[in-house]
Amino acid sequence: MVLPVSAAPSEASAADRCACCGAASLLTSAEPADYEYGVVPSRLFRFLRCSKCGTEWVDPRPTGDELRQFYPPGYHAYNDDHGLIASILVALRARVRARDYRSYLPDEGGLLFDVGVGDCRHFDEIGRERGYSFAGVEIDPTMAERARKRGHDVETGTLERMDLRRHVGRYHVVSMNHVLEHVEDPAEVVRRAFRLLRPGGRLVGQLPTTSSWEHQLFGKTWAGYHFPRHLQAFSRGGLRSLLIGAGFDEVRIRSTPHIQIALSVQNILVERGLPVRLRFGRAKHFGVLMAACLPLEVIQALAGRSGVVDFWARRPSGPHQGGPS
Numbered sequence: 299m300v301l302p303v304s305a306a307p308s309e310a311s312a313a314d315r316c317a318c319c320g321a322a323s324l325l326t327s328a329e330p331a332d333y334e335y336g337v338v339p340s341r342l343f344r345f346l347r348c349s350k351c352g353t354e355w356v357d358p359r360p361t362g363d364e365l366r367q368f369y370p371p372g373y374h375a376y377n378d379d380h381g382l383i384a385s386i387l388v389a390l391r392a393r394v395r396a397r398d399y400r401s402y403l404p405d406e407g408g409l410l411f412d413v414g415v416g417d418c419r420h421f422d423e424i425g426r427e428r429g430y431s432f433a434g435v436e437i438d439p440t441m442a443e444r445a446r447k448r449g450h451d452v453e454t455g456t457l458e459r460m461d462l463r464r465h466v467g468r469y470h471v472v473s474m475n476h477v478l479e480h481v482e483d484p485a486e487v488v489r490r491a492f493r494l495l496r497p498g499g500r501l502v503g504q505l506p507t508t509s510s511w512e513h514q515l516f517g518k519t520w521a522g523y524h525f526p527r528h529l530q531a532f533s534r535g536g537l538r539s540l541l542i543g544a545g546f547d548e549v550r551i552r553s554t555p556h557i558q559i560a561l562s563v564q565n566i567l568v569e570r571g572l573p574v575r576l577r578f579g580r581a582k583h584f585g586v587l588m589a590a591c592l593p594l595e596v597i598q599a600l601a602g603r604s605g606v607v608d609f610w611a612r613r614p615s616g617p618h619q620g621g622p623s
Contacts, residue, residue: 316348316350316351316353316536317353317355317483317484317485317530317540318348318351318353318484318485318532318533318535318536318537318539318540318543319348319350319351319353319535319536319539320539321348321349321350321351323348323349323350324346324347324348324349325346325347325348325349326344326345326346326347327344327345327346327347327354329343329344329345329518330345330518330519330520330523330525331518331525331569332525332526333519333564333565333568333569334374334524334561334564334565334568334576334579334580335370335372335373335576335579337367337368337370337526339360339364339367339368339526340364340367343356343357343358343360343525343526344356344357345357345523345531348533348536351533351535351536351539352508352509352533352535352536353508353530353531353532353533353535353536353537354508354530354531355529355530355531356525356526356528356529356530359482359529360482360526360529362482365482368526368527369527372577372578372579373578373579374578374579374580375416389419392419392420392422392423393423395420395423395473395475396420396423396424396425398502399420399424399471399473399502400424402470402471402499402500402502403424403428403430403470403471404470405428406428406429407428407429407430407431408428408429408430408431408470408471409430409431409432409433409468409469409470409471410424410430410431410432410433410469410470410471410472410473411432411433411434411465411468411469411471411472411473411494412432412433412434412435412472412473412474413434413435413457413472413473413474413477413487413491414434414435414436414437414474414475414476414477414480415434415435415436415441415442415445415450415452416436416441417441417444418432418444418445418448418450418452420473421450431451432450432451433450433451433452433465433469434450434451434452434453435452435453435454435455435456435457435460436452436453436454437454437455437456438454439454442454456481457481457487457490457491458481458482458483458486458487458490462490462493462494465494466493466494467493467494467495467496467497468494468496469494469495469496469499470495470496470499470500471495471499471500471501471502472491472494472495472499472500472501472502473501473502473503474487474491474501474502474503475503475504475505476504476505476506477503477505478503478505478530478532478537479505479506479522479524479528479529479530479531479532480527480528480529481529482529484530484532484540485540485543485544488501488540488541488544488546489544489545491544492544492545492546492613495613496613497613497614497615498612498613498614498615499612499613500610500611500612500613501541501546501609501610501611501612501613502608502609502610503608503609504554504606504607504608504609505532505537505606505607505609506521506522506524506528506531506532506558506605506606506607507522507531507532507533507534507537507604507605507606507607508522508531508532508533509533509534509535509603509607510522510553510598510603510604510605510606511598511601511603511604511605512558512559512562512598512604512605513531513605515562516562516565516566519562519565519566519569520562520565520605521558521559521561521562521564521565521605522558522605522606534551534607537551537607537609538551541609541611545613545614546611546612546613546614547611547612547614548610548611548612549609549610549611550609550610550611551607551608551609552602552607552608552609553598553599553600553601553602553603553604553606553607554599554604554606554607554608555592555595555596555599555604555606556595556604556605556606557588557591557595558595558605558606559591559594559595559598559605560584560587560588560590560591562605563587563591564580564581564584564587567581
């Protein structure tokens with residue numbers, strides 16, 4: 299059931315307008331649980347939904363201290379043990395991304411900045427044989443230190459708060475995969491990404507979308523909520539508005555296969571109290587579940603209704619391209 303904002307919990311709302319399209323007509327949406335790690339926030343949160351563009355976000359906005367508590371030590375992004383099937387899919391995804399990024403990099407000396415570098419897997423796939431250089435920012439200190447030891451120019455922290463002075467206007471590509479849904483201020487993140495790019499440079503990324511069959515089918519157990527770590531769930535229209543508002547043009551958004559249906563099915567099993575043993579947020583036989591759900595992922599991607607989308611946007615190369623202030 300969808301309720302007006304006034305019927306929501308008593309905490310004061312930090313949002314009176316949609317951060318993507320600016321609409322003031324907001325509704326309460328799902329109040330999901332953390333089915334993967336069992337994190338229970340110390341206060342009540344809910345998702346608001348923009349009745350115009352369909353983007354949803356957590357309200358009230360968590361504090362920095364709360365956000366850190368939402369990511370347990372066993373969080374899957376900090377784990378290299380993906381299992382056989384997942385490892386094959388992760389490696390394949392890295393190769394596909396590398397090929398995509400290379401198409402936007404010059405033949406020699408290209409510069410790429412990644413927001414949330416993680417294990418730097420796609421840096422390795424792109425390679426340095428053409429003089430490519432890689433930089434980025436990573437919130438986890440251990441992962442950031444690993445990246446620096448491997449020779450990459452990676453800062454510890456977030457794009458919202460890092461000092462951009464030595465990075466402005468340097469990069470041919472800025473990438474952010476499954477990042478925008480986690481950040482406190484997505485509008486500020488894309489504005490800063492714009493500033494990092496050279497004129498004509500590309501912003502590329504991937505994230506979950508509410509404009510999908512999955513979102514309609516699974517409701518509050520939809521894995522795209524990933525509550526409480528995902529602070530927003532973008533619609534296609536909301537994401538487009540966000541990017542254009544930051545100064546980008548040539549915005550493209552395309553459905554892509556992922557593992558999200560398998561996670562949503564796992565969430566249903568957990569919600570119903572079935573004996574599902576989770577490690578790093580995944581069931582013991584999650585690889586089998588992924589394989590079973592893969593045909594559905596491919597079908598909905600081909601139909602353009604996948605729960606995960608890739609996006610591309612260009613910093614214009616004409617005059618007066620300072621971007622919004």
